[in-house]
Amino acid sequence: MMAHLLRLLILCLMLPGLAPVAALAQQSDAPAVLVADRVWLEGQSRVIAEGAVEVMQGDVRLRAARVSYDRDSERLLIDGPIILTRGENEVIVADAAELDRDLRNGLIRSARMVINQQLQLAAARLDRVDGRYAQLTRATVSSCQVCGTRPPLWQIKARRVIHDREEMQLYFDDARMEVLGVPIFWTPRLRLPDPNQTRATGFLIPSIKRNSQLLTGVKVPYFIKMGDHRDLTLTPYLSSETTTLEWRYRQAFANGRITFEGAVSEDTLYNKGRAYVQGYGQFDLPRDFDLSFTIEAVTDDAYLTDYGYSDADLLESNVTISRVRSDEYIEARLGHYFTLRPGESNSEIPSIVGNVLYEKRLFPRLGGELRFKAEEHSHLRYSTTPGLGRDVVRLNAEALWFNTWTLPLGLRAEGLVGVHADGFITRQDALPANQSGVSPTAALTLRWPWVRNQANGVSEVIEPVMMAAWTGGSGLAVANDESTRVEFDEGNLLSLSRFPAPDRREHGLRGALGLNWTRIDPQGWDARLTFGTVYKADVDGNFSPSSGLRNSVSDLLIAGQFRNQAGLSLTARGLFNHDFNINKAEARAGWSSDRYALSASYVWLSADATENRPSNVSEWLFSSDFDLGRHLRGSLEGRYDIAADEPVSAGMGLLYANECVEVELSVSRRFASSTIVTPATDFSLTIGLRGFSAASASGRGVAKSCR
Incomplete structure (x- = not known):
């Protein structure tokens, strides 16, 4: 041999x-x-x-x-x-x-x-x-x-x-x-x-789409390869009620990428041509700077919802240059906003918004950390009517020193001293044209963690927390354009100011008390529970009634999280007033595994005219994705308005996939209506043959068995 x-x-x-x-x-x-x-x-x-x-x-x-x-x-x-x-x-x-x-x-x-x-x-x-x-x-x-x-x-x-x-x-x-x-x-x-x-030039998988307004139509996408780094996809969408061309352009560069997409339509719903465009991009610039932009524009308020492109009611276009380092942050941002909400006028909202921010961290020899921050913000309205066309320029600067100490018995202390300087220029409004102020501030936070470690690896921590803070000066006579929505939660319980923007600051003497309980089990379930409340020497009318922070003693904050090894997760938060009535509450639940994914959420918001909410909001929504067999997967989703006792939206879908074919069927219904949106039902069917692209090799398909 x-x-x-x-x-x-x-x-x-x-x-x-x-x-x-x-x-x-x-x-x-x-x-x-x-x-x-x-x-x-x-x-x-x-x-x-x-x-x-x-x-x-x-x-x-x-x-x-x-x-x-x-x-x-x-x-x-x-x-x-x-x-x-x-x-x-x-x-x-x-x-x-x-x-x-x-x-x-x-x-x-x-x-x-x-x-x-x-x-x-x-x-x-x-x-x-x-x-x-x-x-x-x-x-x-x-x-x-x-x-x-x-x-x-x-x-x-x-x-x-x-x-x-x-x-x-x-x-x-x-x-x-x-x-x-x-x-x-x-x-x-x-x-x-x-x-x-x-990637190759040619037709992609077509789909059949039916809309109760646009009736039955077909979409046939055509992909055009324009070299190794860019491509264009054109998708004609034809029905008896519309002639639409959807498009998407993508290009990759050595230092970034861009994507633009949109559509142009002639239909029976609108007496003029309709279109929208959306784009975004990101580029790496010299010296570690990053450039990003977003573009959103549409011809009319109902186009996006009529065609199911988006549920957005506020379009934002912006360009941002930023740099992030361990001890420094720089950002310059210019944005434009366009509202699609009924009852809002684009001439009366802050349409052009500019922001420049600089933050610096230093670590002096005396210990602790120094933080410097300077910010310029401006927003412009198109209206020239006094009040309705108010334009504002805001200048803020602050210097803060932090330090932490470990005291006897394991007590942790954090001290803060600093100063804030604010300046405002207001035009086309009855408020003073110029306002400025300086506010010194100091705060002390104490934490006392009690830890218990068990033999089975479970750890529990009970941590009482307390904060005392003081800020000098007084509030300025400026418009509240930025801090109109205040969220009181476990994240800002111990914050110096709970307003989302520095056009408002908390002044005077105030304090906070809280209690945290945490359980960590590497082999079982984890949980966290937080109780907290805020005390103030003076009532602050800048907070809305439903924020939970308007009175000298705030609402009781209760928040919790739970997670186990089986994929179940729960998160809940609520604000309870002195009569233990709920001002705001939200809860989220999720359960996921290899065979299914379930999620649900609930929100309750009490009526608050200062937050443009004339009546209570009570809604729940859910979504699910689950296996019905080796080749079949289903999905369900829905949203229900409990306060109005009516559904908002609902949908279902089926996906069949094996080694050679993929069939996707979806049905959705939008029940909500307004002056620009009417209820509509959407139906979509897509059939794809597997085996004609490299992407299909990594799909969900499982080969059928011969019997």
């Missing part, structure tokens, strides 16, 4: 036809290795290898029962069964083959090709041309598992199929699409990407 192998290896190196078997991968210069049970010379020009013949070079491997090489004709005759593989992405199985010495040209009989372990191409004859093209005659193409003599779920039969390895494309002549053996579609020419393709 060793003599046969040695003789065959010598012949492999001598014969120019057998050594370059890796001409299937011409770039490889690795030596070819040929193994067989028997090898002999027949005459002066024929070499025959027989019995478990195997030829290997690089990632190419050829297995056959018999291989003969004729030096005069430079032809290889290969008897099967034949298995020819190239890496993991291409396998050819055949009965017999006749190829040239480089295996680049010739024919293979009764061949079956598998590309990227997804797509099967079976043909009576396969012709190789220049090592690049594979021409299959009387071919059948499918990515479905074939069970016995039963037809697959889908298949494409064609008189001829050409596979271009370099372009990663499949070209069909006289193609017929069959579903369960029943012909449903024929075309003289068809081009599809092969499973190795990641």
Whole structure:
């Protein structure tokens, strides 16, 4: 046996036809290795290898029962069964083959090709041309598992199929699409990407969409590859009520990327053309700066909701330059806002907003940390009417010193002293044109953590907390344009000011008391519970009644979180007044696993005219995603207005996916109505054939089992 192998290896190196078997991968210069049970010379020009013949070079491997090489004709005759593989992405199985010495040209009989372990191409004859093209005659193409003599779920039969390895494309002549053996579609020419393709110009998966306003239509996206770093997708959307062209443009740069998308429509709902555009981008700039931008624009208030593009009621366009370092933060931002809300006028809201922020941290030798902050903010309204067209420029600066100490009995103390300086310029309003003030401040926070560690690894911490703070000066006579919504929660219980922006500050003497309980179990469940309240020497009328902070003694804050190893998580927070009535409350729950994902939330907000909320808000919403079988997954979602006792929206979806097809069905209903939005029902159906892109190889599909 060793003599046969040695003789065959010598012949492999001598014969120019057998050594370059890796001409299937011409770039490889690795030596070819040929193994067989028997090898002999027949005459002066024929070499025959027989019995478990195997030829290997690089990632190419050829297995056959018999291989003969004729030096005069430079032809290889290969008897099967034949298995020819190239890496993991291409396998050819055949009965017999006749190829040239480089295996680049010739024919293979009764061949079956598998590309990227997804797509099967079976043909009576396969012709190789220049090592690049594979021409299959009387071919059948499918990515479905074939069970016995039963037809697959889908298949494409064609008189001829050409596979271009370099372009990663499949070209069909006289193609017929069959579903369960029943012909449903024929075309003289068809081009599809092969499973190795990641980006190629061509049609994407179409979808059928029905809207109660726009009726039934079809979307047919067309992807245009514009080089390796940019592309354009055009999606015509046609129905009896609308003619729409959706589009998306993407481009990647060496230092960033941009994406723009939008749509243009002519429909029966509006007497003029309609359109929207949305874009965003990010770029890395020199010296660690970052540039980002967002663009949002629409022709009319109802367009986004009519077509289901977005539920946004306030559009924001902005450009931001920022830099983040461990001891420094710089940001310059310019934004534009456009409201779609009924009853709001774009001339009366702050439409143009500019902001420049600088923060610096220093660590002096005396200990602690110094923080400096300077900010310029301005907002402009288009209206020139006094009051309604108020324009404001705000300048703020602050210097704060922090330090922490560990006291006896494990008590932790944090001290703060500093000063705030504020200046305001107001135009087109009855308020004073110029206001300024300086506010010194000091605060002391005490924490006393009690820790218990158990033998099973569970740790519990009970931590009483207390804060005493004082801020001098008094409030300025300036408009409240930024701090209109104040959220009191466990995150700002011990904050120096609970207003979201420095156009308002808390002044005078105040304090806070709280209690935290935390449980940590690496193998079980974790939980955290917080109680807190705020005390003030003076009532602050800048807080809204529902904020829980307006009185000298705030509402009681109760907040909690829970999480376990089974995927269940709960979060809740509430503000309870002195009669233990709820001013604000919210709760969220989630439960996730490999087979399902469930989430629900509830919110309660009491009526508050200062927050533009004339009546109570009480709503819950839920969403779910769950397996209904090996191939079927469902989803449900809904939103209900408890205060109005009516649904807001509802939806459901089904997704069927196996190794060769993906079908997605969704139905949704919007019940809400306003002066610009009417109730509507949306239906969408998308059917995609798997196996014609590299992305489908990593999808959810699980192969069907044969029974």
